[in-house]
Amino acid sequence: VISPEWLEKITSEIVSSFNGDVRMNIQYARANHQFITEQTSKIVQIENKLAEYSNKIKAVDAKQEKMATKFNKKSNAIRTVEVKHEKLKTKVKGLKARHNTNNKKIKTLETKNQGLHKKVEQLESELEDLKAKFLKFLQTV
Numbered sequence: 001v002i003s004p005e006w007l008e009k010i011t012s013e014i015v016s017s018f019n020g021d022v023r024m025n026i027q028y029a030r031a032n033h034q035f036i037t038e039q040t041s042k043i044v045q046i047e048n049k050l051a052e053y054s055n056k057i058k059a060v061d062a063k064q065e066k067m068a069t070k071f072n073k074k075s076n077a078i079r080t081v082e083v084k085h086e087k088l089k090t091k092v093k094g095l096k097a098r099h100n101t102n103n104k105k106i107k108t109l110e111t112k113n114q115g116l117h118k119k120v121e122q123l124e125s126e127l128e129d130l131k132a133k134f135l136k137f138l139q140t141v
Helices: 004-017 025-138
Strands: none
Touching: 004 025
């Protein structure tokens, strides 16, 4: 970076060597130097902003990557739960089928039991009749 004092000194030397004929050119050189300094300052500011934005973008990218990892883990967990759910649904269907089969067997056994109960009642009635006849026979003997 060129210091203003140095530029002033050099400018003065140039002016004195040309006997004041280059005054206008030196003014342009000063203005040009000031313009370059301002532009350099603006470029530095822009570069700083770019670096700041670049860091922010990196932070967003890192956060996005972290969220993508979390999403993938949760997606895998959901798939695992869905598979288990399907297995349980199949198991429940099997249990319902077995339950229905058992209910049919119970109804069949209840029907048989009712038939057997009627036979027992009939046999008890016949036994009572036979007892009565036997007692009557014993009384006659």
